[in-house]
Amino acid sequence: MKPKLQATGLAAEALRDSPFGESAMSTEPGLADKDMIINFGPQHPAMHGTLRLVLRLDGERVRKCDPEMGYLHTGFEKLGEYRTFNQYVVVTDRMNYLSAMANNIGYACAVEELLGIELPPRAKAIRVVMAEMSRISDHILSIGLQGMDLGAFTAMLWAFIEREKVYDVFELTSGGRLTTSYTRVGGLAFDFPEECERRIRKFLETLEGVLGEIEGMLSHNRIFIDRSKGVAHFTREQCIAYGVTGPVARASGLDRDMRRDRPYLDYEQYDFEVPIETDGDVYARYLVRLAEVRQSARIVRQALDAMPAGPYNALGKVTLPDKDDVYSKMESLIQHFMLEMPGHGIKTPLGQVYHSTESPNGELGWFIVSDGTGVPYRVRVRPPSVYQFQAVQPMIEGRLVADVVATMSSLNVIAGELDR
Amino acid sequence: MNETLVAVLAVLVKAVIIVGFPLAIVPGLIYLERKVCSYIQGRIGPNRVNLTIGHIDYLLPPSMRGALPVGLARFKLIPGSLQPLADGIKLAFKEEIVPAQADKLLYFMAPVLAFVPVATALAFIPFGTPTWDAFGSGHVINLQLASANVGVLGLFAIGSLGVYGIAVGGWGSGSKFPLMGAVRSAAQMISYEIAMALALLSAIVTAGTVDLQAFVLHQATTWGGAGWLMFKQPLAALIFLVAMFAENNRLPFDLPEAEPELVGGYHTEYSGLKFGIFFLGEYTAMILMSGLFVTMFMGGWSLPLLIDPYATGGLNALLSAGVFLAKLFLVLGFQIWIRWTLPRFRYDQLMSLGWKKLVPLALANLVVSAIVLTFVS
Numbered sequence: 001m002k003p004k005l006q007a008t009g010l011a012a013e014a015l016r017d018s019p020f021g022e023s024a025m026s027t028e029p030g031l032a033d034k035d036m037i038i039n040f041g042p043q044h045p046a047m048h049g050t051l052r053l054v055l056r057l058d059g060e061r062v063r064k065c066d067p068e069m070g071y072l073h074t075g076f077e078k079l080g081e082y083r084t085f086n087q088y089v090v091v092t093d094r095m096n097y098l099s100a101m102a103n104n105i106g107y108a109c110a111v112e113e114l115l116g117i118e119l120p121p122r123a124k125a126i127r128v129v130m131a132e133m134s135r136i137s138d139h140i141l142s143i144g145l146q147g148m149d150l151g152a153f154t155a156m157l158w159a160f161i162e163r164e165k166v167y168d169v170f171e172l173t174s175g176g177r178l179t180t181s182y183t184r185v186g187g188l189a190f191d192f193p194e195e196c197e198r199r200i201r202k203f204l205e206t207l208e209g210v211l212g213e214i215e216g217m218l219s220h221n222r223i224f225i226d227r228s229k230g231v232a233h234f235t236r237e238q239c240i241a242y243g244v245t246g247p248v249a250r251a252s253g254l255d256r257d258m259r260r261d262r263p264y265l266d267y268e269q270y271d272f273e274v275p276i277e278t279d280g281d282v283y284a285r286y287l288v289r290l291a292e293v294r295q296s297a298r299i300v301r302q303a304l305d306a307m308p309a310g311p312y313n314a315l316g317k318v319t320l321p322d323k324d325d326v327y328s329k330m331e332s333l334i335q336h337f338m339l340e341m342p343g344h345g346i347k348t349p350l351g352q353v354y355h356s357t358e359s360p361n362g363e364l365g366w367f368i369v370s371d372g373t374g375v376p377y378r379v380r381v382r383p384p385s386v387y388q389f390q391a392v393q394p395m396i397e398g399r400l401v402a403d404v405v406a407t408m409s410s411l412n413v414i415a416g417e418l419d420r
Numbered sequence: 421m422n423e424t425l426v427a428v429l430a431v432l433v434k435a436v437i438i439v440g441f442p443l444a445i446v447p448g449l450i451y452l453e454r455k456v457c458s459y460i461q462g463r464i465g466p467n468r469v470n471l472t473i474g475h476i477d478y479l480l481p482p483s484m485r486g487a488l489p490v491g492l493a494r495f496k497l498i499p500g501s502l503q504p505l506a507d508g509i510k511l512a513f514k515e516e517i518v519p520a521q522a523d524k525l526l527y528f529m530a531p532v533l534a535f536v537p538v539a540t541a542l543a544f545i546p547f548g549t550p551t552w553d554a555f556g557s558g559h560v561i562n563l564q565l566a567s568a569n570v571g572v573l574g575l576f577a578i579g580s581l582g583v584y585g586i587a588v589g590g591w592g593s594g595s596k597f598p599l600m601g602a603v604r605s606a607a608q609m610i611s612y613e614i615a616m617a618l619a620l621l622s623a624i625v626t627a628g629t630v631d632l633q634a635f636v637l638h639q640a641t642t643w644g645g646a647g648w649l650m651f652k653q654p655l656a657a658l659i660f661l662v663a664m665f666a667e668n669n670r671l672p673f674d675l676p677e678a679e680p681e682l683v684g685g686y687h688t689e690y691s692g693l694k695f696g697i698f699f700l701g702e703y704t705a706m707i708l709m710s711g712l713f714v715t716m717f718m719g720g721w722s723l724p725l726l727i728d729p730y731a732t733g734g735l736n737a738l739l740s741a742g743v744f745l746a747k748l749f750l751v752l753g754f755q756i757w758i759r760w761t762l763p764r765f766r767y768d769q770l771m772s773l774g775w776k777k778l779v780p781l782a783l784a785n786l787v788v789s790a791i792v793l794t795f796v797s
Contacts, residue, residue, distance in 0.1 A: 038596045046680035060600075060767050149680045151671055151764025157461040223672055223763045401600070402766040405680045 035063060042071040046149055046405040049415025053392065053404065060400050067392045069418040077420040080368075080379025084345045085111050085185050088379070093179035095383060096414045098141060100180045101134035101170060102359040108183035109264055110355035110366035114348055115318060117186050121308040124265045126192045128303045130173070130182060131265070131357075132296040133200065136207070137166035138360035139247070139289040139296075142412045146286055147218050149409040150227050155217045162210050165203045172196050184320075185346055187313030197304055204297050211293060218286070228282035232395040232407035235280055242394075243387040246362025248411060251288045252280035258358035270299045282410040318346045345374040361385055361412055383417035426559040434565045438543050442704040447504035449703050449752060454503065456753065457760045466500035511699075514692035519594055522689065526592030531694045534585025535701035538708050541579035544571045545711040546633045548721050548741040553732035563721075563737060564633055571632035572620060575712065576613075582705055583609040586669075586676060589698070590686035601685030604767060605676035608666055611774040612673075616663035618782035622656040622789045623649045623716050636720030637729055645724030650717040655785045657717040659778050664709045666774070669702065670755055672762040675770060710751040711744075718747050 036057045041047035050071035056064040079091050092107045093100040105127050112119065119127075144159025167177040173196055174182035174189060182189055218224045239249040249256060257274040259267040275291035277284035313319040320339060325332035338344045348370040356365035362384030369378040388411045396404050451466070458465030472495070480488070518527060548563025568574050583606060590602020624630055626649060627638040639647050650657040666673040677685030684690075687698045714720060721744035722729055728736060765773065 036596060045683055060604075147763065151674070151680075152762065154457075154461045154760050157463065161462055217761070218763070221763060223765060223769075226769055227763060227766055400766060400768065402681050402764075 034058065040404060046408060048145065048409070049413070051389070051408070051413060051415055051418075053408075055401075055404070057401065060402075062396055062399055062401065062404060065393050065397050065404075067389055069386075069389060069415075072415045072419050074416070074419055077379055077381060080376050082375065084375055085348070086346065088376075089183055090179070090181050093176075093181055095381065095417050095420075096138075096359065096361065096364075096385065097178060097416050098412075098414060099134045099138040099360045100176075100178060101130045101174075101182060102138070102357070103364065104180060104183040105131050105134075105265075106355075106357035106359060106364045107366055108185055109357060110353060110368055111185045111348075112314075113355045114351065114353040114368055114370055115185070115346070116349075117314050117316060117318065119187065119265075119314050120311050121266075122192075122310045123187045123312045123314065125303050125307050126173075126188060126312060127183070128265050128267065128270070129192070129200070129300050129307075130170075132300045132303070133166050133169060135296045135360045136293050136300075137163045138412075139293045140211075142360075142409070143214060143218075143286060143289050143293075145412075146228075146282070146406075146409045147214070147224070149405045150224060152217060152221075152224065155214050158210060158214055158217075162203075162207060165199075165206075169196060169199050169203065172199065184313070186316060186319040187311075191312045192307075197307070200300060200304060204301060207293070207297055211290065215290065219290070225283060227402070227406055228286060228410070229279075231282045231399065231403050232410060233279075233281050234391060234395060238391070238394065239280075242391045244362070244384075244391050245387065246358070246360070246384050247288045247292060248285055248388055248391075249362065250275065251277045251284035253278040256363075258356055258363055262356070264355070264357060270302050272299050272302075282406050285410045347374055348372060348376075356382065359384060361414065361417075362388070381417075381420055383420070385411075385413045385415075385417040389413045389418060423559045426561075430559070430561045431565075434563075437547075438565045439539070441542060442539050442700070442707060445707060446700055446703045447508070449707070450504040450507070451501055452749075452753065453756050453759075455500075456756045460757070460760045466503035468500055469502040469506045470496055470499045471502060472496050508696060511696035512693050516692045516694065517689075519689045521594030523592040523594060526588050527594075527689075528694075530585050530589030530592055531690070531697035531701065532585070533588055534582055535697050535704060537578050537581035537585075538701060538705040541575045541708055542704070542711065544568065544575040544578075544632055545708070545715055546636055546720060547711075547744045549727070549729060549731070549737050550633050550637070551730055551732050552734065552737035560732070561737075562633065563741060567631075567633055569631045571635075572624065572630045572716075575632070575708075576617070579705075579708055580609075580613060582701065585698070585701060586686045589690065590676075593686075593689035595689050597682045597684070598686050598688045601676045601682045601688070604682075605669065605686060608669075608673065608675060608770060608774075611771060612663040612666035612778070615659055615774055615778035615782050616667065618779065618786055619656040619659040619663065620716065622653050622782070622786045623660075625786065625789050625793060626652055632715050632720075635716055636722055639719040640722035640727075640729040645722065646719075648717060648719040653717070653785070653789065655781065656789075657713075659782045659785070660713060660717065662778060663774075664713060665755065665758065666770070668706045668709055668755070670706070671759040672764050673770060674759075674764060675767060706752065706755060707748070710748055710755065713751055714744065714747045718751070720744060720747075 038055050038057060040053035040055055042050040042052045047053075052068040052071060054066040054068065055062050074094065076091055076095055080088050083091065089104055089107060092103040095103050140159045141163050144156035147153075147155030170180050170182075171177045172193055174180040234244070234248070234252050236253045238244075239252045239254045245256065253276060255274065255276050258264070260274055272295045275288050275295065277288050317335065318339075321332035321335050326336045339346065350370060350372045352367065352369040354365060354367045356363050358364075363382065364384060365382030367378075367380040367382070368376050371377040392407065392411065392413075395407050455465045518524070543565040546562075546564035550562040550564065550567075552561045552563060553559070566574065586605040587602045590598040590600075590605070593599070627635050629635060629638065639649060641647070643651070665671075669676050677687065682688070687695055690698060721727065721740035723743045727740045727743060
C-alpha cells in the first residue's frame with residue numbers, strides 16, 4: 001500500500017480545503033469556514049523567491065501564519081564536502097544571489113583564517129571596495145522593492161538602474177554580473193582594473209542624486225509612511241531571541257555591526273558610522289538601509305583614495321603563481337601543478353574555524369571543519385535570511401494582508417539562503 | 421437637406437461615435453499610459469511595433485520612384501504606437517483557461533458586466549455644443565447622445581453597475597484571491613461613491629441643474645465663461661477627483677487588483693480576451709469618470725474666448741469637441757501621472773480616508789454651499 005503523506009499544521013488544513021485534498025469532490029472552494037486559508041507563495045508576485053506563507057485569514061486580518069521553507073533544495077552545505085576550497089567559491093554566489101560578492105568575500109576570509117594567511121593590503125582594499133559596492137546594490141534594490149511592494153513601482157525601477165551600474169563594475173572586475181566568483185583563497189581572481197576606479201567614482205557621484213529622488217518619492221510620502229510606520233514591529237529583545245542581525249536588528253536598536261565590532265579586512269582603518277534606529281518597524285528598516293548606502297559610499301571613497309599598490313594575491317603556497325613564471329621557473333610550475341591537478345590542492349591544517357562578516361543582510365558566518373585532506377570535512381553556513389524568515393510569524397500575526405507584503409520586503413529574505 | 425433625414429442621421433452618427441469612442445480611444449490611452457510611465461521610470465517604453473503605411477512611391481511610374489523623400493514615400497506611424505494593437509492580438513490568441521471550480525455563467529458574464537454599463541453611460545456625456553445647425557439644414561444638433569434632463573442621475577445609475585462586473589468576476593472565479601479582490605472592490609466602490617455623490621450634490625446645488633449639457637452652459641455663461649465649478653466649488657472638485665481614483669481602481673486606490681497582495685485581484689483567473697475586456701472596461705470607466713469630471717468641474721467643452729456656447733457654426737461645434745477631448749486627455753494624463761508616483765493605501769486606511777475624511781468634508785461642503793446660496797440668491 002502506498003504510504004499516505006501527512007501534512008501538519010496549517011498546511012494540513014490548506015490541503016483539506018484545496019481542490020486536490022480530501023474535499024476534492026466538493027464544489028465548495030474552501031469557503032465554508034469563516035476563516036480562509038490561503039497560500040502566499042511559493043508562486044506569488046510578492047514573494048521574492050520561492051518563499052511560502054500559509055495564512056489563516058479572517059477577512060483581511062491574518063489570524064495565523066506558517067512560514068515554510070524548502071522550495072529551493074540546493075544542498076549548498078553538502079556540496080562543500082565534495083568541493084575543494086576554491087571550487088566552493090562558485091557555490092557561494094548562489095546563496096544570496098543579490099550580494100554574491102559579499103558571500104565570496106565572507107567565505108574566502110573564513111578559509112584564510114583557517115589557513116592563517118595574511119592578505120596583502122591591496123587585496124584587502126579591493127575586497128572592501130567590492131563588499132561595500134555589493135552592500136550598496138543589495139540595499140538600494142531592497143529599498144526599491146520596498147517601494148514596489150507598497151505600490152510605488154517607479155522607485156523600484158530607479159533603484160534597478162543604479163544596481164545595473166554596480167553590476168557593470170562587477171563585470172569589469174570579475175567578468176560576472178550576478179554570480180561574480182571574484183575571490184580565491186589568499187586573494188582575488190583578477191586585479192582591479194584602472195577603469196574600474198573611474199567608473200566607481202562616477203557611480204558614487206550620481207548615487208547621491210538618485211537616493212535623494214527615491215527619498216523624495218518615499219521617505220516624505222504620507223501614504224508610504226502610513227503603510228510602513230508601526231508595521232511589523234520587532235523589539236531589540238526579540239531580535240536577540242530570534243538571532244536576527246543586520247539592518248533589521250539595527251532598526252530595532254541593536255547596535256551590532258561585524259565590521260566595527262570584530263573588524264576583518266582592516267575595517268578599523270575606515271571612518272564610518274553604524275546607523276541605528278529604535279522604532280523596529282518597516283519604516284525604520286527602510287531608513288537604516290538608506291543610511292547604510294551612504295555609509296558604504298563613504299567607505300568605498302576612502303578605500304579608493306588609499307588604494308595601495310602591490311600584489312593582489314598573498315604570496316605563498318595557496319595562490320596561483322604568475323603565468324609567466326609558470327612557463328619560466330621550475331618552482332612556479334610545480335606550485336601551479338600542485339594546486340591545479342586532481343587530488344592536489346590547498347592543504348589545510350587540521351582544525352576548525354568560525355568567521356563571520358557583515359553581509360548586506362546581516363551576520364554571515366562560516367563554520368569550516370578541516371580534516372587536512374584539501375576538501376572541508378564540513379561547511380556550515382549561518383545565513384542571515386533564515387533567522388529573519390523565522391521572525392516573519394510574530395511580525396505579521398494579527399495584522400492585515402497588505403502588511404504581510406510590507407513585512408516580507410522589509411526583511412529582504414533571499415530564498416537561496418534558506419535551504420542549504 | 422431634409423430635416424428628418426438629418427435628425428435620423430445625426431442620432432446614428434452620434435451613436436456610432438459613442439460606441440466607437442472607447443474602442444478608438446482606449447488603445448491610444450494604453451499607449452499614453454505606457455509611454456508616460458516609462459518616461460517617469462527612466463525607460464523608453466514601447467518603440468517597436470509599427471507599420472509602414474505609405475508606399476506612395478509604388479503608385480508612381482517606375483522612373484519616378486526614389487524621387488520622393490523617404491519620409492514621405494514610406495510614411496510610418498510613431499514607432500511603438502501600435503503596441504496596444506499587438507497586445508490585443510496577443511490576448512485574442514491566448515488560450516482561454518476556465519478554472520474547474522468557476523461558476524461558468526457568472527464567470528463568462530463578468531467581463532461584459534464590467535464593460536457594457538460604463539460604455540453605455542458615456543452616452544450622457546456632452547462632447548460639444550448643443551446648438552449646431554447641421555449644414556444649414558435648420559435642424560439643431562445637440563452634441564450629446566442622450567440629452568436626458570436627469571443626466572447625472574442616469575449616468576450614475578448605469579455607470580455604477582460596472583462594479584458588478586468586478587464583484588461577479590471575483591465570485592464566479594471560485595478562487596480565493598479573486599474573491600478578496602471582489603470584496604475589496606465592492607466595499608471600496610460603495611464607500612467612495614457616497615463621497616463622490618455628495619461632492620456632486622454641492623456642484624448640482626451651485627449650478628441648479630442635473631442636466632449635464634445645462635451644467636456646461638452654466639459654467640460657460642457665468643463669470644465671463646470661466647465659471648467652472650472647480651473654481652466655484654474647489655473642495656467638491658478635489659473630493660470628486662480623489663473619489664474618481666477610487667472608482668476607477670487606480671493607484672493609490674487599486675486595492676481590488678493590488679498585485680503584490682492579491683496576485684491579480686478579481687481578474688487573477690481570467691485569461692485571453694476575457695481579460696482583455698476587463699482591461700477595456702477599466703479604461704472605459706477611466707474615460708467615463710474623467711469625462712464626467714471635465715463636464716461638471718472643468719467647463720466641459722467650453723473655453724472662454726474660443727468657443728461661443730450659442731453659436732450655430734460647424735467650426736464652433738468642431739472646436740468645442742476638440743476642447744472637450746483636450747481637457748479629457750489632460751485629466752487622463754493626470755491620472756496616469758499619479759498612478760506611477762504614489763504608493764498604495766492599505767484597506768483600513770482607505771476606508772478611514774473615505775468615511776472619516778471625505779464623506780464628512782463633502783457633507784460640510786454641501787451644507788455650507790446650500791446656506792451660502794440661499795443667502796446669495
